Amino acid sequence: MPFVVIMAGGRGERFWPLSRMAKPKQFLSLIGGKTMLQLTVERIRDLAGITDTYIVAGAEFKDLILEQLPQLPEENIIIEPFGRNTAAAIGLAALVLGQKNPREVMLVLPADHYISNVRNFHEVLRSAIVAASRGEKIVTLGITPHSPETGYGYIHRGEQFDTNAGIPAYQAVQFLEKPDYTRALELLASGEYLWNSGMFIWRNDVIRAMIGKHIPSLAEGLVEIEDSLGTEHYPQKVEEVYEKLPKVSIDYGVMEQADNVLVIPCDFGWDDIGCWTALDRYMEKDEDGNILQGQGVLLNTTNTSIVSPDRPVALIGVEDLIVVNSHDSLLICHKSQAQEIKKVVQALRDNGFDDVL
Amino acid sequence: MPFVVIMAGGRGERFWPLSRMAKPKQFLSLIGGKTMLQLTVERIRDLAGITDTYIVAGAEFKDLILEQLPQLPEENIIIEPFGRNTAAAIGLAALVLGQKNPREVMLVLPADHYISNVRNFHEVLRSAIVAASRGEKIVTLGITPHSPETGYGYIHRGEQFDTNAGIPAYQAVQFLEKPDYTRALELLASGEYLWNSGMFIWRNDVIRAMIGKHIPSLAEGLVEIEDSLGTEHYPQKVEEVYEKLPKVSIDYGVMEQADNVLVIPCDFGWDDIGCWTALDRYMEKDEDGNILQGQGVLLNTTNTSIVSPDRPVALIGVEDLIVVNSHDSLLICHKSQAQEIKKVVQALRDNGFDDVL
Numbered sequence: 001m002p003f004v005v006i007m008a009g010g011r012g013e014r015f016w017p018l019s020r021m022a023k024p025k026q027f028l029s030l031i032g033g034k035t036m037l038q039l040t041v042e043r044i045r046d047l048a049g050i051t052d053t054y055i056v057a058g059a060e061f062k063d064l065i066l067e068q069l070p071q072l073p074e075e076n077i078i079i080e081p082f083g084r085n086t087a088a089a090i091g092l093a094a095l096v097l098g099q100k101n102p103r104e105v106m107l108v109l110p111a112d113h114y115i116s117n118v119r120n121f122h123e124v125l126r127s128a129i130v131a132a133s134r135g136e137k138i139v140t141l142g143i144t145p146h147s148p149e150t151g152y153g154y155i156h157r158g159e160q161f162d163t164n165a166g167i168p169a170y171q172a173v174q175f176l177e178k179p180d181y182t183r184a185l186e187l188l189a190s191g192e193y194l195w196n197s198g199m200f201i202w203r204n205d206v207i208r209a210m211i212g213k214h215i216p217s218l219a220e221g222l223v224e225i226e227d228s229l230g231t232e233h234y235p236q237k238v239e240e241v242y243e244k245l246p247k248v249s250i251d252y253g254v255m256e257q258a259d260n261v262l263v264i265p266c267d268f269g270w271d272d273i274g275c276w277t278a279l280d281r282y283m284e285k286d287e288d289g290n291i292l293q294g295q296g297v298l299l300n301t302t303n304t305s306i307v308s309p310d311r312p313v314a315l316i317g318v319e320d321l322i323v324v325n326s327h328d329s330l331l332i333c334h335k336s337q338a339q340e341i342k343k344v345v346q347a348l349r350d351n352g353f354d355d356v357l
Numbered sequence: 358m359p360f361v362v363i364m365a366g367g368r369g370e371r372f373w374p375l376s377r378m379a380k381p382k383q384f385l386s387l388i389g390g391k392t393m394l395q396l397t398v399e400r401i402r403d404l405a406g407i408t409d410t411y412i413v414a415g416a417e418f419k420d421l422i423l424e425q426l427p428q429l430p431e432e433n434i435i436i437e438p439f440g441r442n443t444a445a446a447i448g449l450a451a452l453v454l455g456q457k458n459p460r461e462v463m464l465v466l467p468a469d470h471y472i473s474n475v476r477n478f479h480e481v482l483r484s485a486i487v488a489a490s491r492g493e494k495i496v497t498l499g500i501t502p503h504s505p506e507t508g509y510g511y512i513h514r515g516e517q518f519d520t521n522a523g524i525p526a527y528q529a530v531q532f533l534e535k536p537d538y539t540r541a542l543e544l545l546a547s548g549e550y551l552w553n554s555g556m557f558i559w560r561n562d563v564i565r566a567m568i569g570k571h572i573p574s575l576a577e578g579l580v581e582i583e584d585s586l587g588t589e590h591y592p593q594k595v596e597e598v599y600e601k602l603p604k605v606s607i608d609y610g611v612m613e614q615a616d617n618v619l620v621i622p623c624d625f626g627w628d629d630i631g632c633w634t635a636l637d638r639y640m641e642k643d644e645d646g647n648i649l650q651g652q653g654v655l656l657n658t659t660n661t662s663i664v665s666p667d668r669p670v671a672l673i674g675v676e677d678l679i680v681v682n683s684h685d686s687l688l689i690c691h692k693s694q695a696q697e698i699k700k701v702v703q704a705l706r707d708n709g710f711d712d713v714l
Binding site for chain 2: 297312
């Protein structure tokens with residue numbers, strides 16, 4: 001049985017005012033009744049038990065995680081003392097799991113993605129686990145793009161590689177940062193590029209060796225922490241060392257540098273639910289294309305999505321809006337500008353509205 | 358000194374969700390810090406003292422009125438046991454004031470209008486008082502129209518009438534109901550029509566006689582109440598009789614029927630503040646034409662008016678909206694559809710949202 005590492009350190013400012021410092025996106029029920037974290041854990045239940053599932057997050061979210069995942073052993077929460085990007089978080093998780101079984105496969109999964117075809121997701125993961133377990137390759141999942149998205153990184157797939165694991169895999173020849181729109185159109189048209197999903201499958205000892213090779217300063221820090229594992233000194237040691245670790249993403253620090261990366265093209269209805277408009281794809285609409293989570297009256301209103309759990313709303317003569325009426329703040333945003341919510345959150349921060357962030 | 362009768366029985370649904378059953382428009386601070394009722398009383402302070410000022414309203418507003426007008430003697434609140442339109446309310450006020458001085462002039466003023474040129478308003482009223490005090494004529498103020506409004510009644514002015522009171526008055530030859538747009542354009546173009554302001558100046562005995570002549574069933578009801586005035590039986594008697602009174606406006610019941618009505622054309626910056634968009638004329642705007650009563654961040658937002666006293670707002674990429682974020686409900690309305698708020702209030706009522714109405 002592989003270990004599952006769920007990365008739950010994200011902020012999700014684009015879901016303000018429901019998401020906030022104290023409750024980022026992965027802890028919200030955006031689709032159906034369950035939170036994104038709960039859905040993520042449920043989704044891999046057939047592949048790994050809860051005792052083999054680990055969550056990486058900041059200390060401030062520990063209680064929230066235990067509340068949302070009451071079956072999870074408390075020690076399976078791996079606390080990041082500071083945010084140091086994904087390479088450090090993955091390195092720390094690999095360190096902790098290496099104590100259990102250094103040759104076991106780890107699945108690294110973001111806590112805040114949505115997948116509609118779970119059966120196919122499992123098939124892909126089973127193949128990826130087989131491929132990774134041999135110890136030569138590390139595997140990432142690349143999403144077959146259906147639109148020229150500028151919000152994702154892309155992976156250039158090269159030659160097919162026979163994993164003998166059922167599902168075709170390819171050499172990953174290049175990791176690209178988020179492209180501009182013209183470039184995204186080219187990448188889409190070529191048919192050779194996949195979206196970087198942030199899902200990784202590798203053996204514990206392999207990723208540790210690759211961190212050692214490509215991010216030596218991180219590897220040194222991890223060694224410093226290693227002796228304290230399982231002792232009373234661990235919390236203090238990890239805090240002391242973690243502060244100095246390099247802030248680098250696993251994509252930039254390892255995946256882009258390595259020559260042993262396989263990518264499996266996937267088309268299992270993946271969605272990173274990156275902003276409020278993404279929810280439109282999963283919520284029931286009225287005949288005018290409106291979504292109303294809450295109660296109220298809509299008159300001459302079209303294609304508008306409303307979240308107002310506490311107070312009734314009345315909308316008259318508006319279209320293409322996102323309205324989020326939280327207990328302490330109100331967002332009204334044209335759907336075409338949902339990406340600007342981050343700017344507004346920053347502006348609220350700059351203007352001293354910290355108690356609503 | 359004339360008596361002033363302020364009509365404060367209106368509902369003001371078009372200012373939902375700030376206005377509501379329990380707090381109609383006249384009791385709200387829409388402009389500046391004072392409520393419409395307070396502004397109305399303040400505006401006539403030079404013409405009548407507070408002890409000669411009477412407020413007609415439902416019993417449920419008595420406490421609110423005393424709170425907003427702490428100087429007002431409690432007995433100067435004339436309670437309508439039921440809403441029976443303006444003729445009954447004015448008749449009851451005339452009955453009560455007739456006990457004090459049946460030949461004194463009464464100024465009847467709505468509680469929820471705004472007047473910017475108060476000095477001119479006073480000049481007009483002084484002339485109207487002189488004209489009305491002779492006892493032959495009743496006087497109404499007609500607002501010189503500057504646009505083809507379909508939301509007001511109109512008064513057709515006839516020949517000029519010499520009141521010897523300084524300001525020109527005219528015979529009022531016809532009272533018209535709210536016109537459609539084409540008709541409103543014609544009325545405006547003719548130069549002979551004025552908006553019906555709902556402000557009346559007449560002698561107490563004269564209006565009572567005219568009610569007797571034109572609405573005899575109302576006059577009979579008032580006589581029934583008369584004997585109980587000043588006794589312990591009054592509250593019960595008024596409740597008993599009032600319920601049976603005809604529901605008719607003073608315009609339809611008296612003004613349209615009478616042949617002794619003068620109208621004084623006025624241009625003192627009158628505004629009935631009929632809906633949210635009217636406030637745009639009196640509030641300070643930012644350089645993008647936005648009004649923000651409350652706190653928050655506006656990004657790519659233009660010509661939008663926001664009232665959010667309790668919670669910060671963030672608006673992104675919207676224009677021409679009215680946003681009213683009250684303690685228990687939220688309105689978002691395109692400015693072009695501000696007149697539809699009444700429909701939404703009705704829909705909320707039909708759907709059982711009585712606690713936010």
